[in-house]
Every structure is written in structure tokens, then in C-alpha cells.
Amino acid sequence: MAKKTEATVEDKLRDLYNLQLIDSRIDEIRNVRGELPLEVQDLEDEVEGLTKRLAKLDAHLEELGDNITEKKNMIAESKALIEKYAEQQKNVRNNREFNSLSKEIEFQELEIELSEKHIKEFKAQIEQQNEVIEEHKGRLEERKEHLKHKKSELDEILKETEKEEQALMKMSADYAKSIEERLIKAYTRIRTNVKNGLAVVPIERGASGGSYFTIPPQVQVEIASRKKIITDEHSGRILVDAALAAEQAETMDKTFAKL
Template identity: 60%
Template sequence: MAKKTIKTNKEEVSVEDKLKSLYELQQIDSEIDEIRKLRGELPLEVEDLEDEVAGLQTRVAKHDEELKESTASISAKKNEIKEHQALIEKYTKQQNNVRNNREFNALSKEIEFKELEIELAEKHIKEFSATEDFKKEAIKQSKDELKQKTALLKEKKSELKAVIAETEKDEKALEKKSQALLDNLEERLAVAYTRIRSNARNGLAVVTVNRDACGGCFNKIPPQRQLDIRARKKIIVCEHCGRILVDKYINDDDNTQEQLDIEKAAQKKKRTVRKRKVTK
């Protein structure tokens, strides 16, 4: 007994229907792209501003920490000076009670050493004070810039939120349609479509033939290949850019648009002939 071959719904779909589904999917995805274009560079601007604000906050925190260290160092050096001054006062009093020159000279050297320590501490205080002033100015500038960037970020976030609120409903509905069409395609076509679309600069994976040329890269399509595309018996890709090609009447089921184009072409031809006769 002969075995019956069971085909899935996707396998039973004709090539023409597959092409129509691909073209419809492309139209929907192009609408989604247009909606996202309305946002412009806002998402990137918001992201960049968030990074800048975070960087400025880190910078301010770092300057604050360094300022505290400088202030603490100044305080420590001032305490050292007090200690040295107390020892100088002590050694000076002891000089009045020495028993010989050797003890007097030893105390004099200690006093001289402590005076040098005081000079060195005062030098360090000046250095730390200069650093402190620099850090205070740096903190002021960073805080001013942070304030400006935070205000700008708030403004840009508000703009982005307004744009998203305006388009979110339509975008979600289109995304749902797009995913449904993609899921209904056979896996091979879905993968190919997604790959071509991601590699194309304008996001076009399926294009029509217009004026004998590919609608994606605008390279000429040979006449015989155009006939094959019009026949819709197989999926044909542009040999130059790899996009899937369909004829421009792919959705003209009742041939209305095609008939109108034929009539327009005939009228144009008649006008051309009349002009030639008048010229003669």
C-alpha cells in the first residue's frame, strides 16, 4: 500500500503566496522603521546624556573625596606645627638650665630641626591649600555642568516619552502583525528575509522591479529575468545586492493598477506620436 505524503500548511503555500507574504511583511517592517525614524536620534541622545551625567557624578564624588583628603592633610600639618612649636618652647626653657655648652648646643640643634620641620609643614600646607582651591573650583565647574546636563537629560527624556506615547500603540500593533507573518513563513525564507534585512542599510529585504531596475540597488534587471519575476513561479534575488525581487503588481489581484498603467502608457505614446506629426 502506497504511503501518503502529509504536507504542512507552509509547504502547501504557492510561491506566489509566499512572495505576497514576504512583500506584505516588508511593507509592515518599513512602516515600523518609519515610526522609529520619527524618534530620530533621541534614544541615542538620551543614552549619551545618561552616560555624561553618570560620569560627572563620579567626577564630583572623586573631587569631593580628594578635597576631604587635602583638608585632612592641612589639619594634620597644622597639628604637627603646634607640636613642633611646643617642643621648641620646651627646649628653649631647658637651655636656661643646662650645665654645659654641649647640652646647650644639643638643644639648639633640636630647636633648629623643629624649625625646619615647621617650615616643611608650612610648605606642605601651601601645596595642600593650592590643591584644595583647585578641587573646589573643579567641583563648582563639574556641578554646574552636571546641573545643565541633568536639565537637558530631563528635557530629552520628556521628548522621547512623548514621541513613544504617540507611536507606541501603532508600533506594537505593527510588530504583532510582522511577527505573525514571519512565523507563518517557512523557516528557510524567514531566516533569509531576516538576514537580508539586517544587512541592508535601508532595511529593505524585498523590493519591486521599477523601470527595469532593482528597487534596492537600482541595477538593471535583464528582460528574461523580469519575465521570470512576473511569472511568480520561483523566488528570485537580485544578483547584485541579494534582495528578494517581486514585480510591482504583486498585490494587484484584479489587475486594476496594471490596466491603468497600460492605459497611461498608451496615452503617452499617442501624445508622443501627435507631437512628432505636428513637428513634421
């Protein structure tokens, strides 16, 4: 849209209200999406977190298995040493050597006992770990399925609205370029500060749109004259008369229908 020159106040009001209608349409589209993009992102983060957690649990499970193998090897070594010392006891020359070998055998028996205790503990940890892993796997599959459903839902909405939203965003940018900078700054500031994003509103039943504060009759006449830009003293919104609003809404509805 080419930048206007010598635009009248009425032209500016029409352009501002058109911009408002476009931006409100974009808001509606985004409201349809609602919290879905955030839900999808949260689910993706949760799935990633669960996947990493499972990988750590599997690594710890493997470590426990290695610990059991190590303890079994230690038991085998201790048993071999016990056999060796028992055999040596048959050929000792005195009680001192016999007692020394007996102590070695006793020590290895304690080592076997300790290793068996550790193996029992490792097996208990493995059993507990497997329960946690199964619980996490179930949770992961449930979250993946939920994510799949939400992504499908979001993709369907995006498919239906993305083209229109892109066209509206371009239209909004074009209108913004055609309006003088001070008005755009005011429009943007008001739009940012109000909950529903309405910076330009028509007079409805003697009050500004969405407000219960009555506008004095004299001010309503000034607004209807379209000779100056007037803002609502309570909300700060830019005001337009109902007739202008209806005309622009009809015009923009036809434009939107072509998108």
C-alpha cells in the same frame, strides 16, 4: 495568524511583501527615534562619570583639609616644645646641655617652617581643586539638563510609537510563522545584508525597486505571472510585480491605520 497549507507562489509572494511592509514600518518608527536612545545612554554614562569624578574630588579636598589640620597640630606641638626647651635652657648646668637644647629648638623651628610650607602647598592645591570642582559642577548641571531634555524627547516619541511598534512586531512574528522556513531564512539574510532593509521589492520602471539595473522583459513577464519566486541577479532581492505591491500596500495601509 494560522499557518497556511498548500499556499500558492502568489500567496507566498503576498505574505512576503506584507512582511516587508510591516518590517519597513517598524524601521520607519525606529528611524524616527534615530540616535536618541544612544544619545540618552551616552549622556547617562557621562553624568554618572562626572558624579563619580566629583565625589573623588570632594574626597581629595577633604583629605587636603585633614592634611592642613595635621600640619597645624604639628606646628602647635613644635611651638610647645620650643617653649619647653627654652625654659629648660634657663636651668642648664653647662654649655653642652645648652647647645643640645638649642639644636632641639632649631630642629623644631625647621619643622614649623616645613609644616608652614606644606600648608601653603595644600592651600594652593585646595584653590586649584575648587576651580576644578566648580568646572565639573557646571559641566554636570549642563549635562543633566541636556539629558533631561533628551529623555523627555525620547519619552514623547516612545509614547507616540511604542504601542504601534509592539503591535507591528507581533504582526511581523505572526507573518513569519506563516511563511515556510527556507523563505524566511532567505528574507532575513537579504534584509540583513542590504542597507535599507528591503528584501522584497516591486518592479519600478523596468528595474527592481531602488536599483538602476533593468530587468529583461521576459523576466518581468515571469514575475508578473506569480508562478515562481524570482530574485534580482544584482541585489539578490526578491521581486514582485508592481500591481501586487500596490494591492498589498493598500491592504496593509488599512491595517496600519487601525493600530
